[in-house]
Amino acid sequence: MSTSNKDTNDGRKTINIRGRxxxxxxxxxxxxxxxxxxxxxxxxxxxxxxxxxxxxxxxxxxxxxxxxxxxxxxxxxxxxxxxxxxxxxxxxxxxxxxxxxxxxxxxWIEGTPLAEYLENIREGRRPPVSPRDAVRLIHGLANAVCKLHQRQQIAHGDIQPPNVIITDHPSRLVLIDFGSAWTIESTAWREEGDGVHRCYAAPELQNKGATPVGFFADQFSVSVLFYEFLTQQLPYGGLGGKAGLPVHVSRAKDALAAPSQVSPPCRALPSSLREGIDRAVLRGLALDPADRYVDRHQWLNDLFAVHARFRLAPELPHVENVLTRVVHWLVKPR
The missing domain is CATH 3.30.200.20 (Phosphorylase Kinase; domain 1)
Incomplete structure (x- = not known):
């Protein structure tokens, strides 16, 4: 391996990395x-x-x-x-x-920046994430966030696509940027860090004078990613966390559509899966922190329940279930 530097034709210096x-x-x-x-x-x-x-x-x-x-x-x-x-x-x-x-x-965490991954989906360069994979990825990210809060006593504070890597083999979501993070014990006097993305940040991180509780704030941001995976849209009509700002909150609070109302793949799921996904997403996206999951156990249990149901034998959608029962009744020996 050579570590000597050379100049390219345009004057840029180069270094040999594994022969190139x-x-x-x-x-x-x-x-x-x-x-x-x-x-x-x-x-x-x-x-x-x-x-x-x-x-x-x-x-x-x-x-x-x-x-x-x-x-x-x-x-x-x-x-x-x-x-x-x-x-x-x-x-x-x-x-x-x-x-x-x-x-x-x-x-360094090897993988693709989630911002790039989602852009490729929007541009049609890769297929959308299936509801099954969305649940698996978000369940894994939620576990990592809860471990961060419980074991390291850290709130991330800026979970958004540029700050997340999606790895390969197996695919999972990994947080890579902690520029706005704070330790739980310093919440009351924390520094603002280097800013947040208003569409992904919880409303309490954007409202002046509010003291954010890290678990609630990170739960909201993860739920925005969950919604985007499922629908290729941001919640609250594209406002995301900005929906909780005073200028928007009065008209935005009723603008949150459940994933099954927006996404055909979610709508086609059996009712138990459809309702489980909608419940987990909508609760995590509540504009008032008090209306979100109050502790990590409730949040992870609901996500795990949906994840586990995907791994069981598939439940037939309602129409197919009715037709199957009719066919069985018709062919039943009399």
Whole structure:
């Protein structure tokens, strides 16, 4: 493996990655390790890059390289990142102060950004997610979020497609950005972080003066993703979490249509599955946090019940069930 740099015809420097030259944007040294920043990832408002360390193991390895301005918000993020010990989440490899900024290196999660995945569905480049797979993926994400709250005492606060990776073999949803996260014990004096996407953020994260409860806020954001998987639309007529803002709430509270009213694949499901999905989605999307699932056990139990029912022998839709009973009655020996 060569670590020497070369220039491309357009003047860009390259590094050999597993036998192939690849352009890079910048080179940073953290401690005794060299990181080559290959391309920006995620939100354009954040300094976050796919990086490569040519001396990390045989053949080198990829990492997530973040640059944060110094200050209370960065200190809050470091407290959060130091608690991430689960292999299914990004973990801090090392960090250092560089002038007024802080460079943070995290493990890289292989997969496709959920924002790109959903865009490919909208553009017809990949088929929509089936209700069965949507339930499986969201059940897994909800488990991860609840573990984050219960074991690490962390609220994510910004669950949206650019901050989620969908992995392959097996496919699952993984949170990759904790720029707006906070520790549960610091909720009352938390920093605002680097912003949220108003369509995916819970209303209480957007209303000034409200003290958010992390579990309720993250539950709402996961439910927005659930709704989008099932319908290829955002809830509340496209408003998502903005529906809870004072300017919208009076006319938006009755605008939430159940997935089975919007999605033909959901509508075609047997009633037990259809009603179970609708119930879990609508409760998680309640604009008032008090109307959502009050604890993780209720939320996970409802999601698990639907997930488990998909794995059982399929129940016939109502019309087919009636026709089957009629046929059985007609052919019954008399």
């Amino acid at each position: 030259p690849r352009p890079y944007l910048d080179h940073r040294r953290v401690g005794r390790r060299d990181y080559y920043l290959l391309e920006p990832v995620g939100s354009p408002f954040r300094q976050r890059y796919l990086a490569f360390d040519p001396r990390s193991g045989p053949g080198g390895d990829f990492f997530l390289f973040q640059v944060w301005p110094g200050g209370p918000a960065t200190q809050q993020q470091l407290r959060v990142l130091k608690r991430l010990k689960d292999d299914s989440l990004p973990r801090v490899v090392e960090w250092q102060r560089r002038g007024s900024d802080v460079d943070i290196v995290l493990t």
